[in-house]
Amino acid sequence: MFADRARIIIQSGKGGNGHVSFRREKYVPAGGPDGGDGGRGGDIIFEVSDRVNNLSDYRQRRKFAATDGQEGGKKKCHGKDGQDLVLYVPLGTVVKEAQTGQVICDMSGDNKRVIVLKGGKGGIGNMHFATSTMQAPKYAKPGGESKSLEVILELKLLADVGLVGYPNAGKSTLLSRLSNAKPEIADYPFTTLNPILGVVDLPGGGSFVMADIPGIIEGASEGVGLGLEFLRHIERCKVLIHMVDISGVVREDPVKDITDINLEMASYSKELLDKPVIIALNKADTRPDDAEELRKKVEDTFHRKTFTISAVTGQGVKELVSEVVKELDEYKDTSVIYQSNFNPDEFFREDDSFTVTVNKDGEYEVEGPKVLKMLGFTNLDSEKGFAFFQKFLKEQGILKRLEEMGITDGDTVRVYGHVFEYYK
Numbered sequence: 018m019f020a021d022r023a024r025i026i027i028q029s030g031k032g033g034n035g036h037v038s039f040r041r042e043k044y045v046p047a048g049g050p051d052g053g054d055g056g057r058g059g060d061i062i063f064e065v066s067d068r069v070n071n072l073s074d075y076r077q078r079r080k081f082a083a084t085d086g087q088e089g090g091k092k093k094c095h096g097k098d099g100q101d102l103v104l105y106v107p108l109g110t111v112v113k114e115a116q117t118g119q120v121i122c123d124m125s126g127d128n129k130r131v132i133v134l135k136g137g138k139g140g141i142g143n144m145h146f147a148t149s150t151m152q153a154p155k156y157a158k159p160g161g162e163s164k165s166l167e168v169i170l171e172l173k174l175l176a177d178v179g180l181v182g183y184p185n186a187g188k189s190t191l192l193s194r195l196s197n198a199k200p201e202i203a204d205y206p207f208t209t210l211n212p213i214l215g216v217v218d219l220p221g222g223g224s225f226v227m228a229d230i231p232g233i234i235e236g237a238s239e240g241v242g243l244g245l246e247f248l249r250h251i252e253r254c255k256v257l258i259h260m261v262d263i264s265g266v267v268r269e270d271p272v273k274d275i276t277d278i279n280l281e282m283a284s285y286s287k288e289l290l291d292k293p294v295i296i297a298l299n300k301a302d303t304r305p306d307d308a309e310e311l312r313k314k315v316e317d318t319f320h321r322k323t324f325t326i327s328a329v330t331g332q333g334v335k336e337l338v339s340e341v342v343k344e345l346d347e348y349k350d351t352s353v354i355y356q357s358n359f360n361p362d363e364f365f366r367e368d369d370s371f372t373v374t375v376n377k378d379g380e381y382e383v384e385g386p387k388v389l390k391m392l393g394f395t396n397l398d399s400e401k402g403f404a405f406f407q408k409f410l411k412e413q414g415i416l417k418r419l420e421e422m423g424i425t426d427g428d429t430v431r432v433y434g435h436v437f438e439y440y441k
Contacts, residue, residue, distance in 0.1 A: 021172040021212070021249065023075035024115060030058025030099030032137030032160025033086035035145075039153065040092075049152060051093050052143040055160045058136025059083025059099035063112060063122065065129045066105035072170050075104075083134075086160055089142045099136055109175040109253065111355055115167035119359035125175060125253075126354050133168075134361055137161025146405070156402055164365045171249060173353075174212050176228035177345055179254035181282075183274055184231075185267060186260040187299040189213070190328035192229040195338065212250050217338070225345055228254065248285040253353045256344045257294045258337070259321075263311060264300040271298065271311065272318055279319075293344045294321050297337055301325035373418045380429040381422070381439075383415055389433055397435060 033055025040051050061083055081104060087096035106112075110124040112133060122131045138161040146154035180188035196215025213229045230250050251257060259278065261271045268274055275296065282289040296315055301308040308325045316323040322340055326333035371385030397403050410416050419430070419439065430437045 021072060023072045023170045024167065025075050025078070025170065026080045026165060026167050027061045027102075027104070027134055028080065028082040028165040029061050029134040029163050030083040030136040031085040031163040032056070032058045032139045033088045033096035033099075034159045035140035035142040035157030036089035036091065036094075036096075037143045037155055037157045038091040050143040050147050050154055051091060052157050053089030053091070053094040053096065054141050054145075055089045055139035056086030056096035056098040057139045058086045058161065058163055060101045060132050060136050061134040062101055062103045063110075063124060063131050063133055064103050064105055065108045065110075065124050067108075069105050069107050071107060072110070072172055075170055082163075083136060085163070086136065086139050088160075089139070089157070093142070093144055096139060098139075101136075106170065107172055109173050111171045111173055113169045113171065114359045114364075115169050117359065118169070120355045120357050121168065121359050121361065122357055123355040134164045134166060134365075137163055154405070156405060164361065166361060166364075173253050174214065174228050174230075174250040175226070176214060176250075176254050177225040178217075178227040178256045178258060178341055179251040180227065180229050180258050180260055181251060181278065182260035183262065183268060183278070186262045187328040188229045188260050191258075191260065191297075191299070191326075191334070192227055194328055194331065194334065196227060219338075219342065225341070248282065248289070251282075251289060251292075252286065254292065255348045256341055257289075257292050258297050258341065259294055260297045260299050261315075262300055263298045263308065263325075264303040266303075271315060275315065275319060293348055295337065295340055295344065296321050296323040297333075298323065298325045299328055302327040302330050302332055369413070371413065371415055371418075373415065373422060375422070376431075378429075380431050381419055381424055382431045383410075383419075384433065385413075387413065388415070392433055392435070 035055050036052035038050070038052045040049055061081070081102060083102040084099040086099045089096045106124055108125060112121045112124070112131075113119060114121055121133055122128055124131070140158040140160040143154045143157045146156065180192065182188055192213065192215045195217045212231065215227050215229070216224050217227050218224045228250060259275060261274050262268055263271050279290060296319065298308065298312055298315065304311075312323050312325045315321075324333050324337045324340070326337055328334070368386040371383060371388055374382050376382055391406065391409050397406060407416075420441075424430075424439050426440050428439045430439050
């Protein structure tokens with residue numbers, strides 16, 4: 018089954034914790050700290066693959082996670098890094114943040130491999146905390162947290178020319194005539210359920226890619242029928258061929274058909290109407306007497322270059338292709354690349370903010386996400402652990418802020434339930 022949209026959860030690996038250990042060797046009863054660093058967590062990477070042509074692999078499975086880094090070990094052993102997870106997608110896949118719909122990356126152009134979520138950094142072992150006054154630190158830094166994000170994958174085909182129109186307008190027949198693509202062709206609605214690409218080789222050399230896209234119906238821009246699937250795939254096309262069945266067997270008013278589909282495209286995105294459009298009045302062989310008169314009427318109404326063709330017999334197809342090549346030559350540098358407006362690194366950046374307030378009892382209260390996290394892995398009952406926490410408060414600028422607010426020796430400081438007396 019062809020799938021052009023999927024919603025998944027991706028999760029990078031957690032960084033391994035730093036290790037706490039001490040050398041224990043013969044004749045060295047009180048060796049120094051030798052706890053190693055933890056390994057980094059695995060990244061989540063999106064990569065374009067020529068072997069993948071749709072997103073069906075992401076419709077059967079919901080969550081994709083890289084592995085965690087291992088904890089550091091004794092004798093300064095570094096923990097093993099987590100394994101990156103590479104998610105292979107077709108060229109033209111857009112990765113969006115699910116809640117906001119903002120673009121994380123567009124796997125087109127030069128974007129063939131993108132790290133979307135970075136794994137947590139490995140925590141450092143206690144061997145790094147030894148100083149002249151603290152020769153046996155009993156703490157290490159924990160590994161960085163993993164990151165989890167729900168994303169939407171959308172495949173927007175990269176084709177030079179898109180065939181648009183109502184079901185059974187003859188798009189599949191034209192594509193099969195011009196290229197080696199073999200779409201299913203039959204006389205019933207929605208024969209083409211999946212976009213099909215074909216390469217059109219030109220007589221003098223060169224080629225272009227043409228896409229046969231599922232037929233549109235009224236309400237497509239609101240998701241009726243195959244609507245959004247249709248409209249999504251024409252966003253990147255440089256030129257559109259609007260095919261209209263003029264036989265009168267299924268649909269009676271070609272002008273109304275063109276108007277209705279233009280309205281659907283405008284409802285989805287007004288930029289679609291700015292693309293070069295060539296109108297092809299198909300099945301002209303069924304009405305030879307007035308096909309030319311109808312062509313002039315359509316061209317005068319919509320001010321678009323209009324051709325009468327027969328995808329079955331080949332009538333007018335050569336002239337249509339010549340016009341397509343002319344338009345492509347003029348618009349060959351207008352490929353649509355969606356710019357990123359959601360940066361996961363910024364979204365998950367650790368919050369260093371803190372607040373210092375004075376309560377009604379004259380006590381100073383310190384709060385902040387990083388402060389709370391530091392308390393979680395610091396043993397304040399240990400003299401060395403308390404010294405480590407004091408160093409953290411100084412590095413974060415919290416002690417400076419307390420002094421600016423007028424704290425004096427003997428004043429009380431509260432930090433998430435812990436009570437200290439301030440002495441400089």
